[in-house]
Amino acid sequence: MLRLERIHTFYGPIEAIRGVDLEIGKGEIVSLIGSNGAGKSTSLMTISGVLKPSSGKIFLNDTDITGLPPHRIVELGISQVPEGRRIFPKLTVFENLEMGHYLERGDLQSSFDMVFTLFPILGERKNQKGGTLSGGEQQMLAIARALMSNPDILLLDEPSLGLAPIMVSKIFRTVHDINRRGVTVLLVEQNAKAALKLSHRGYVLENGAVTLQGNSEDLLHNEKVRHAYLGE
Amino acid sequence: MFLQQLINGLTLGSVYALIALGYTMVYGILELINFAHGEIYMLGAYLGIILLGFFTAIGLTSYSLYLSLGITLLLTVIFCSSYGFTIEKIAYKPLRNAPRLSPLISAIGVSIFLQNYVMLTQGATDKVFPSLFGGAGFTVMSTRITYLQASIILVSAFMMIMLNAFILKTKTGKAMRAVAQDKVMASLLGINIDTIITITFIIGSGLAAVAGMMVAMYYGLVNYFIGYSAGIKAFTAAVLGGIGSVPGAMLGGILLGLVESLGAGYISSEYKDAYAFIILIIILLVKPEGLLGRSLEEKI
Ligand SMILES: Nc1ncnc2c1ncn2[C@@H]1O[C@H](COP(=O)(O)OP(=O)(O)OP(=O)(O)O)[C@@H](O)[C@H]1O
Ligand SMILES: [Mg+2]
Numbered sequence: 412m413l414r415l416e417r418i419h420t421f422y423g424p425i426e427a428i429r430g431v432d433l434e435i436g437k438g439e440i441v442s443l444i445g446s447n448g449a450g451k452s453t454s455l456m457t458i459s460g461v462l463k464p465s466s467g468k469i470f471l472n473d474t475d476i477t478g479l480p481p482h483r484i485v486e487l488g489i490s491q492v493p494e495g496r497r498i499f500p501k502l503t504v505f506e507n508l509e510m511g512h513y514l515e516r517g518d519l520q521s522s523f524d525m526v527f528t529l530f531p532i533l534g535e536r537k538n539q540k541g542g543t544l545s546g547g548e549q550q551m552l553a554i555a556r557a558l559m560s561n562p563d564i565l566l567l568d569e570p571s572l573g574l575a576p577i578m579v580s581k582i583f584r585t586v587h588d589i590n591r592r593g594v595t596v597l598l599v600e601q602n603a604k605a606a607l608k609l610s611h612r613g614y615v616l617e618n619g620a621v622t623l624q625g626n627s628e629d630l631l632h633n634e635k636v637r638h639a640y641l642g643e
Numbered sequence: 644m645f646l647q648q649l650i651n652g653l654t655l656g657s658v659y660a661l662i663a664l665g666y667t668m669v670y671g672i673l674e675l676i677n678f679a680h681g682e683i684y685m686l687g688a689y690l691g692i693i694l695l696g697f698f699t700a701i702g703l704t705s706y707s708l709y710l711s712l713g714i715t716l717l718l719t720v721i722f723c724s725s726y727g728f729t730i731e732k733i734a735y736k737p738l739r740n741a742p743r744l745s746p747l748i749s750a751i752g753v754s755i756f757l758q759n760y761v762m763l764t765q766g767a768t769d770k771v772f773p774s775l776f777g778g779a780g781f782t783v784m785s786t787r788i789t790y791l792q793a794s795i796i797l798v799s800a801f802m803m804i805m806l807n808a809f810i811l812k813t814k815t816g817k818a819m820r821a822v823a824q825d826k827v828m829a830s831l832l833g834i835n836i837d838t839i840i841t842i843t844f845i846i847g848s849g850l851a852a853v854a855g856m857m858v859a860m861y862y863g864l865v866n867y868f869i870g871y872s873a874g875i876k877a878f879t880a881a882v883l884g885g886i887g888s889v890p891g892a893m894l895g896g897i898l899l900g901l902v903e904s905l906g907a908g909y910i911s912s913e914y915k916d917a918y919a920f921i922i923l924i925i926i927l928l929v930k931p932e933g934l935l936g937r938s939l940e941e942k943i
Binding site for chain 1: 814817818820821824825827828829830831832833834835836
């Protein structure tokens with residue numbers, strides 16, 4: 412469904428991604444794991460069109476979408492929940508969600524119904540300013556906001572970052588739930604074990620290149636992965 | 644005397660507020676001080692005078708003053724908005740990713756260009772305009788209010804109420820606030836940043852056009868240089884209220900107008916222009932984020 416071919420992305424002179432190949436099939440959950448600075452967020456920002464790759468191609472259902480601006484990517488059905496949530500602090504929870512539906516993909520009411528079913532707390536807080544929510548609530552809002560555009564593919568950048576264990580498992584369960592509703596998920600995580608348990612397949616990124624890939628089950632038992640990312 | 648200065652100050656302040664809104668909205672979205680904004684106001688004043696002169700010549704003003712004013716206002720807004728649109732496309736958009744100083748220099752360049760362009764095409768001397776309203780007005784509590792003053796205050800208030808409703812209630816207005824808070828995130832939700840920037844320039848220029856036309860009628864004269872002092876004062880008003888804050892620009896503009904006119908009335912009118920800058924200096928020293936601005940730490 413989504414395919415990256417030999418993508419290279421630079422920040423000025425720094426090459427953050429060096430020829431990444433990646434493929435995500437319809438209905439899958441795919442994890443992208445790697446240590447700090449490996450290039451995970453850069454990969455997501457390149458898919459979303461915020462960063463332009465210097466070479467390589469990105470295909471969505473065999474259509475070349477390389478270099479399209481971010482708003483066109485969203486229009487085509489790829490939404491991202493970026494690292495650090497990036498809630499609009501001075502918009503209310505409700506307005507944050509409305510912005511998620513900016514392109515009017517799908518029906519507004521059923522989008523609201525869906526996110527308030529997934530995260531009832533957001534319904535209770537809907538007139539509160541985004542900036543006043545707790546970290547966990549902000550993460551829920553960030554995911555809900557991305558879902559408001561009824562994406563086909565959801566890119567999640569470290570959704571468990573900085574959350575208490577109970578909230579982490581809630582977020583992971585929700586990701587599972589979202590996937591069951593037919594949304595394809597690309598999940599970036601430091602929490603490699605939980606991510607691989609949840610996902611069908613995984614990629615390991617090191618220094619801007621993919622060094623390992625395979626079924627999550629296999630990766631979980633891989634000697635190198637266990638050592639470097641599972642701390643075993 | 645006090646009430647009289649209050650009315651004068653309110654008239655002036657409404658105009659500053661309308662111009663200040665353009666500075667603050669552009670700054671809120673691009674963190675750019677659009678130094679060419681005062682020139683948009685100057686162009687609005689010129690076009691207002693030219694059109695009203697034309698309508699007087701063909702007898703439209705004596706047929707219906709309000710019709711001529713309406714048409715003039717509409718055309719002036721369209722004209723200035725297209726200038727604002729074009730300036731953004733030519734002078735700022737190509738510099739979107741340049742170092743911060745570059746668009747600032749570009750803005751000053753546009754400002755100098757527009758001043759000279761108007762000076763060459765319209766002449767370097769004042770253009771005088773015969774008053775359409777005369778001194779007509781009414782008296783409340785021994786305070787004289789001309790119809791023109793009342794119209795300026797009412798029109799400005801109306802524009803500001805409309806703008807506020809637009810920003811708070813409409814989808815585009817909310818998107819403007821989202822873009823001002825986090826551009827990358829807004830684009831990740833499907834908001835086209837360039838479109839929002841364009842709309843911001845168009846609205847800001849339209850407000851400056853209204854201000855320009857009203858002031859031209861109020862003072863009955865324009866020259867190619869009026870954008871400079873009005874621009875600096877409106878900018879001061881925006882800083883006073885807290886640059887980037889829309890209610891701040893409104894408050895700052897009105898306060899500045901009141902201070903100028905009360906200062907002129909009670910202290911000395913010789914120093915009328917200095918009051919604005921004294922206030923600017925005090926604000927920068929005491930409360931650099933402005934009256935309604937967010938603190939700098941919060942912004943970073
Ligand atoms: N704006 C930037 N300018 C310059 N270099 C950057 C920028 N953003 C990221 N980098 C560099 O690119 C590399 C990849 O960064 P990236 O954010 O993609 O890593 P990551 O895998 O998401 O790491 P983390 O797990 O810490 O979020 C890093 O070496 C980083 O220093
Ligand atoms: Mg990252």
